[in-house]
Structures are given as C-alpha cells and as structure tokens.
Amino acid sequence: MSEFKYGVFIPKIKQKFILNLLNNKKRVDNRDFIEYRKIKIKYGHIPNADGCAEVQLGNTIVIAGVKLDLTNPYPSEPDRGTLIVNAEFPPVASPDFEPGPPDENAIELARIIDRGLRKPEVVDFKKLCIVPGKKVYGLWIDIYALNHDGNLIDAAGIATMAALLTAKYTKVDVSPTGEIIRTNERLPLEVINFPVYITHVKIGEHLIIDPNLEEEMIADCKLTTIISNGNLIGGIQKSGSGALSIEDINQALENSLKIYPRIKEIITSSVK
Amino acid sequence: MSQFKRSDGRANDELRPIKAEMHVLKNADGSAYFEMGNTKVIAAVYGPREYYPKQLALPQESMVRVRYHMIPFSVKERKSPALTRREIEISKVIKEAFGGCIKKDLFPRSTIDVYIEVLNADGSTRVASINAVSLALVDAGIFLYDLVAAVSVGKIHDQLIVDLTGDEDQNSEADMPIAMMPSLNKILLLQMDGTLTVEEFNNLMKMGIQAIKKIYEIQKETIRSSLESVLKMYGQT
Numbered sequence: 001m002s003e004f005k006y007g008v009f010i011p012k013i014k015q016k017f018i019l020n021l022l023n024n025k026k027r028v029d030n031r032d033f034i035e036y037r038k039i040k041i042k043y044g045h046i047p048n049a050d051g052c053a054e055v056q057l058g059n060t061i062v063i064a065g066v067k068l069d070l071t072n073p074y075p076s077e078p079d080r081g082t083l084i085v086n087a088e089f090p091p092v093a094s095p096d097f098e099p100g101p102p103d104e105n106a107i108e109l110a111r112i113i114d115r116g117l118r119k120p121e122v123v124d125f126k127k128l129c130i131v132p133g134k135k136v137y138g139l140w141i142d143i144y145a146l147n148h149d150g151n152l153i154d155a156a157g158i159a160t161m162a163a164l165l166t167a168k169y170t171k172v173d174v175s176p177t178g179e180i181i182r183t184n185e186r187l188p189l190e191v192i193n194f195p196v197y198i199t200h201v202k203i204g205e206h207l208i209i210d211p212n213l214e215e216e217m218i219a220d221c222k223l224t225t226i227i228s229n230g231n232l233i234g235g236i237q238k239s240g241s242g243a244l245s246i247e248d249i250n251q252a253l254e255n256s257l258k259i260y261p262r263i264k265e266i267i268t269s270s271v272k
Numbered sequence: 273m274s275q276f277k278r279s280d281g282r283a284n285d286e287l288r289p290i291k292a293e294m295h296v297l298k299n300a301d302g303s304a305y306f307e308m309g310n311t312k313v314i315a316a317v318y319g320p321r322e323y324y325p326k327q328l329a330l331p332q333e334s335m336v337r338v339r340y341h342m343i344p345f346s347v348k349e350r351k352s353p354a355l356t357r358r359e360i361e362i363s364k365v366i367k368e369a370f371g372g373c374i375k376k377d378l379f380p381r382s383t384i385d386v387y388i389e390v391l392n393a394d395g396s397t398r399v400a401s402i403n404a405v406s407l408a409l410v411d412a413g414i415f416l417y418d419l420v421a422a423v424s425v426g427k428i429h430d431q432l433i434v435d436l437t438g439d440e441d442q443n444s445e446a447d448m449p450i451a452m453m454p455s456l457n458k459i460l461l462l463q464m465d466g467t468l469t470v471e472e473f474n475n476l477m478k479m480g481i482q483a484i485k486k487i488y489e490i491q492k493e494t495i496r497s498s499l500e501s502v503l504k505m506y507g508q509t
Contacts, residue, residue, distance in 0.1 A: 104360050104361070104363070104364040105364075107357045107360050107361055107364075108361050108364055108365075110357075111357065111358075111361050115465050119445075119446075119465065119466045119467055120467050221368070221372070223462070228467060231469065231470075232467045232468065232469060233464065233467065233468045233469070233470065233473055234466075234467050235464050235465055235466070236448070236462055236463060236464035237365075237462075237463050237464075238365075238368075238459070238460075238461060238462040238463070239364070239365065239368055240368055241336075241367075241368040241369075241370075241371025241372045242372050243372045243373075243453065243456070243458035243459060243460055244458065244459045244462070245457065245458060245459070246457070246459065246477065246481075249459065249462065249477075250474075253470060253473070257470070
C-alpha cells in the first residue's frame with residue numbers, strides 16, 4: 001500500500017518469498033488462509049475505566065477502554081445516549097507512528113468501529129437516557145494500539161466488544177425536583193447486537209484473513225466486513241489502493257460469515 | 273410491498289439528472305464540474321508535479337494526494353471550514369480509489385494533487401466527487417487504466433434504491449457507495465453503513481453496477497464533446 005515512511009520496510013526479496021508461499025497455499029506463519037492468530041483477551045486491569053479489555057492478536061496488542069459519563073443529548077436525538085469512538089496510534093506501537101493528533105488511518109479505524117456499533121445498535125441507547133432533551137449517558141470508547149503487527153482493525157473490534165461486555169455504569173435517580181442523584185448501584189451495559197470485524201487482504205490473487213504486518217504492507221488492498229448477529233452485514237470498508245473483483249468481495253463475505261461464530265465464541269467465553 | 277415513493281418521484285433504479293463539464297478552471301492542470309441533482313461538486317488536479325520534501329518522494333512511482341472538502345454553505349447548517357473526521361476519512365478512501373486506477377509508475381518522484389470542493393451537498397457527495405475527479409484527471413492528461421464511475425445505492429423502507437439524496441441518506445437503513453472501473457469490472461471503492469442481508473447486498477451490487485455503466489457513458493460523452501470543442505478552437509473540425 002506504500003503508505004509507510006521509513007520505520008518498517010519489506011524488501012523486494014521478502015515480498016516475492018511471501019507471494020511464492022501463498023502460491024503454494026502457505027503463509028509465513030504456517031496459518032491457513034482463513035485462520036486467525038491466537039487471540040488472548042485480558043480484562044479489568046485498568047480499574048478506573050468503566051470497562052476495558054486488552055487484546056493480543058499474535059503480536060498485535062490493542063487496548064480499548066469504555067467510559068460512561070453524563071452529557072447533553074444531540075438535539076436531533078433528545079431521548080438517546082450518545083456514542084463517541086476515538087482511536088489513536090501512539091508511537092509506542094510502531095516506529096512508523098508519530099506523536100500528534102490522530103492521522104487518517106486512526107480516524108478511519110475509529111469510524112469503522114463506530115459504523116459497526118451504531119447500526120444495528122450495540123446497546124439500547126434509549127436506556128442511556130436520563131432526562132429526555134436534558135441529560136443522557138454518553139458512551140466513550142477509546143482505542144489505543146500498543147504494538148502494531150498488522151490487522152489493528154480486527155484487534156480493535158475484539159477489544160471494543162470485550163470492553164463493552166464487561167462495562168458497568170453508575171445508576172442515577174431523578175428526584176421530583178429534577179435533580180440528578182448518583183447512587184452506589186452499578187449497572188451492567190447490556191449488549192443487544194454483537195458485531196465482529198473481519199479483515200481480508202488481497203495479495204496477488206490470494207485473499208487471506210487476519211494479515212500480519214508483513215502481509216498487510218505488501219497487500220494490494222484490504223477489505224473489512226462487519227458481521228452482526230451471525231447473518232447480517234453491518235458494514236463494509238475497502239481500503240488500500242488496489243482493485244477488487246466482485247468475486248473477491250463475495251468470497252470475503254462468505255469467509256466472514258463462516259468465521260463469525262468462532263470469534264464471537266472466543267470473546268463471550270473469555271468474559272467471566 | 274410498502275407504499276414507499278421517492279420524494280422526487282424517481283423510480284428506485286433511476287439516477288438524478290446529471291450535468292458534467294470539463295476544463296472549468298483555467299489555473300488547474302485539469303478540472304471538472306459534476307452535478308447529480310442538487311449535489312454539485314468541483315474538482316481540480318495539479319500535477320504530476322515535484323513532491324516536497326524531496327527525500328520523502330517515492331523513487332518508483334508518483335504519490336496521489338486528495339483533499340475532499342465541503343464549503344461552509346454547502347449544507348443546511350453552516351459547517352466549520354476546518355476538515356472534519358468525516359472529510360479526512362472520505363479523502364483517504366477517494367485517494368485510495370484513484371491510487372488503483374492511475375498508472376503511477378509513469379511519474380516517479382512526483383505527486384498528483386487532487387482537490388475537491390463540494391459546493392452543494394444533497395447526498396452522494398463522495399461518489400459525485402469521484403465522478404468529477406475522474407474527468408479532471410482526463411483533462412489533466414494523466415494516464416488512467418480506465419475511467420472511474422461511482423454511484424451510491426441503499427435501502428430505505430425495505431426497498432433498494434439508487435443514487436440517494438440527502439434526506440434519503442438520513443432515513444436509510446443502509447447506504448453503500450461503490451466506485452469501479454466499468455470496463456475492467458474492478459471495484460475501487462466500497463463502503464457500507466447500515467445493515468443488509470447477503471441477498472440484499474448482491475442485489476444492490478447489481479443495481480449499482482448498472483447505474484455505474486450509465487454514468488460511464490455520460491462521462492465518455494462529456495470527454496468527447498470537450499475534445500470536440502478543443503479541436504474547434506484550433507480550427508481542426
């Protein structure tokens with residue numbers, strides 16, 4: 001995709017090596033074309049967050065935190081809680097990342113994650129309303145890459161869902177005079193739709209799932225599909241400057257639908 | 273089926289009236305204006321030109337840079353002129369769409385800069401932008417594998433429709449911009465927001481490709497008439 005600067009560089013000979021392996025139905029780390037790297041999820045090690053999860057996808061590490069706070073609703077949706085997703089790629093994660101405000105890649109990632117959570121709604125935003133038109137709960141999701149070894153989108157998606165599944169927020173009461181009183185009760189966030197983000201890359205004629213950094217950097221383009229509840233497409237994003245055929249897209253959708261239950265099972269079974 | 277009728281009386285697979293013009297700006301190396309109903313977009317191309325700082329230029333190919341921007345009075349409520357996150361994301365996907373259709377290795381160490389201004393927004397602005405840029409690149413004489421034609425398709429009240437207006441986009445269950453090189457049957461941009469079944473997705477894709485072929489013909493016709501007017505100018509008709 002030639003978007004890299006100078007930190008990580010894949011020599012031509014390595015590019016040819018990876019492509020030759022793929023032509024022989026093999027990958028650099030001996031995985032199947034539609035096999036994920038080992039997924040490890042760690043919870044609750046950041047007690048100040050209302051929900052958090054750290055996901056390891058091979059050597060890729062992404063941490064997602066959820067915070068719920070009182071805020072004003074949008075005028076167009078006075079009886080619904082708000083959702084804001086932010087992602088940053090800080091320099092700890094890769095020699096390619098520079099300090100400063102989120103770049104286009106981080107913004108794109110945040111907007112892809114956001115797309116999967118909004119339609120269909122991941123939580124019932126009407127339940128996050130306190131006083132219609134005045135006060136609602138805002139749901140903030142912050143995603144940080146800690147080590148970039150390819151496929152940050154899928155790792156961020158898993159981390160987001162894991163963080164939402166474990167998130168708790170403070171119950172508030174409204175007094176007859178309209179005052180908002182925080183109670184000591186903590187309510188769980190109820191996840192009603194379960195999106196899973198699944199990314200394919202196209203290298204030569206091959207379509208592979210969960211690329212590592214080397215594969216991602218030599219890929220022609222990338223296709224992220226969001227599968228919701230097992231049989232619905234909840235969003236699509238093609239990125240990278242290659243071209244895809246319609247068959248590629250259908251193949252990617254088919255693979256994603258097949259792999260969805262496995263990833264969902266990994267996330268749900270990891271929650272205690 | 274439901275009683276849904278489109279507010280402008282169009283059939284579900286009907287495009288809004290399209291107006292296209294090339295070479296509308298004299299300072300740019302290439303430019304074009306594209307109109308789909310009330311969505312009006314102007315695009316300018318500069319380059320291939322030298323890339324600065326020089327040490328960051330790519331030794332084997334040219335860079336493509338795109339800025340998609342909506343002018344403050346293009347929308348109902350005034351928009352801040354600063355780039356929003358949405359505009360940054362759209363700039364990125366448009367850049368990557370054209371990265372796949374420009375023959376970049378013809379111009380090593382250079383950059384091709386594309387600037388898009390949305391003059392009036394009424395839905396489908398990113399696809400109108402792509403249609404405009406495609407013509408502007410031709411106007412600039414840049415080698416393309418094929419023209420890029422784009423259209424948005426979507427689902428509203430359980431009906432599948434083509435070329436969404438702003439209101440339709442707001443109330444839609446799903447919208448999906450598609451850009452492709454029609455002669456090569458290759459997809460350069462695909463995004464989807466909302467929920468669809470696989471069957472609906474396949475049907476939308478088919479409707480989108482048909483609409484794209486219509487836009488492709490309009491683009492070719494625009495190029496032909498623009499070329500004719502140039503020839504006339506030099507007295508070679």
